[in-house]
Amino acid sequence: SNQEMLDTLTDTVVTQNINGCAEATQAALDAGLSAVEIINNGLSPGMKTVGDKFEAAEIYLPQIMMSAKAMNAAMELLLPVLEQEKGDTEGVGTAITYVQEGDIHDIGHRLVTTMLEANGFKIVDMGVDVPNEKVAEEVEKNKGKKLLLVGSALMTTSMLGQKDTVSMLAEEGLRDSVKIMFGGAPVSDAWIAEIGADATAENAADAARVALSLM
Ligand code: HCB
Structure with missing residues (x-):
């Protein structure tokens, strides 16, 4: 389901799974989820958890950097999609x-x-x-x-x-x-x-x- 896909996305960021994060992002795009939904309901909650764990001293900077790499790997796929979704509002x-x-x-x-x-x-x-x-x-x-x-x-x-x-x-x-x-x-x-x-x-x-x- 979509929720399972979003949970997988969150999980790959939290567990610093760089390849897994890119794969889960592609899978979510293929399944028709929007880039915005993938970011807001999949990836960002993962980064939030990572920040909370860092604050609680459960993880350290190297782990955060790996989570950021996972998120960036996903963004490589998502940025072109977001750019494509450009509407006809040119010149705002x-x-x-x-x-x-x-x-x-x-x-x-x-x-x-x-x-x-x-x-x-x-x-x-x-x-x-x-x-x-x-x-x-x-x-x-x-x-x-x-x-x-x-x-x-x-x-x-x-x-x-x-x-x-x-x-x-x-x-x-x-x-x-x-x-x-x-x-x-x-x-x-x-x-x-x-x-x-x-x-x-x-x-x-x-x-x-x-x-x-x-x-
Ligand atoms: Co960094 N870090 N970090 N960090 N980091 C934070 C920000 C802390 C809150 C973590 C913590 O202690 N809980 C903390 C800051 C504490 C504080 O001041 N209150 C912190 C610290 C202390 C540090 C270092 C000092 C650690 C150290 O070296 N000891 C160091 C500072 C480096 C520096 O800037 N000089 C550092 C380094 C890093 C990296 C390099 C490991 C990595 C950054 C990688 C990168 O960006 N290329 C990193 C990360 C990833 C984080 C956390 C975990 C996630 C930030 C993130 O990317 N979130 C963050 C924890 C947290 O934020 N809770 C932690 C995901 C994005 C999508 O959310 O909030 O950035 P966002 O943006 C949103 C939203 O705010 C809004 O829309 C965005 C998209 O949805 N938005 C806007 C953003 N800009 C907007 C502008 C607008 O006009 C409107 C909306």
Whole structure:
């Protein structure tokens, strides 16, 4: 059943089964599950479990890296599918996506970026560990367009940098040129309100919905 396939996907991430994860992903695609469903209900719950086990000191960094490799092996198969699902919403706006300085977690960032692209955004992907100065420069460069800034932070430390992003844009007179959506596990609605960003989102599918509603 579909649920069994999703459970297998979760299990292959948790057990660091790289080949098994790619195979289970292909099998799920062949059975007609959507890429979004595979990510949200199969792979992501596995990464969540891995994070919880790490926090409880049941596993260590090498295991997390192997789980991330399993997830990446699945994404190699899923990213082209997500890109194909691109609708006729071309021209909704430009999204500058990046991961905050000091932070190299890029799995969620890549998923969100791909989902935005699949929903018609033109993408400027700045990658990981991006200093705020670079972010502000990129916003300046794209000033005047329908513009969305999409930042990720997976650590409480790097999340603090999001506050500086907003204040730097304000200081440089760029705050009104861009909508700002921040996400990543530690980011909450309260944080978004505190720093004066515009929105957050739970997952990549949600991020696309929120992004479209902001434009
Ligand atoms: Co990493 N790590 N890690 N890690 N890691 C976390 C993030 C911890 C929470 C684990 C823990 O302690 N429980 C923790 C941070 C603690 C904290 O600050 N609160 C942590 C730590 C401490 C570290 C190191 C410091 C460990 C060390 O070296 N001692 C180190 C830091 C490296 C650095 O960045 N400078 C480190 C390294 C690693 C790797 C390299 C082993 C690996 C990353 C591989 C890679 O990304 N290429 C890794 C991983 C995989 C994780 C966990 C297990 C999973 C993260 C992940 O990929 N989740 C994570 C545990 C956790 O998050 N609970 C752990 C799956 C994706 C799909 O979810 O949340 O990233 P996501 O994105 C979602 C969602 O947030 C939303 O949509 C996405 C898609 O659904 N979203 C947005 C994301 N961005 C958005 C932007 C928007 O605008 C809107 C929505």
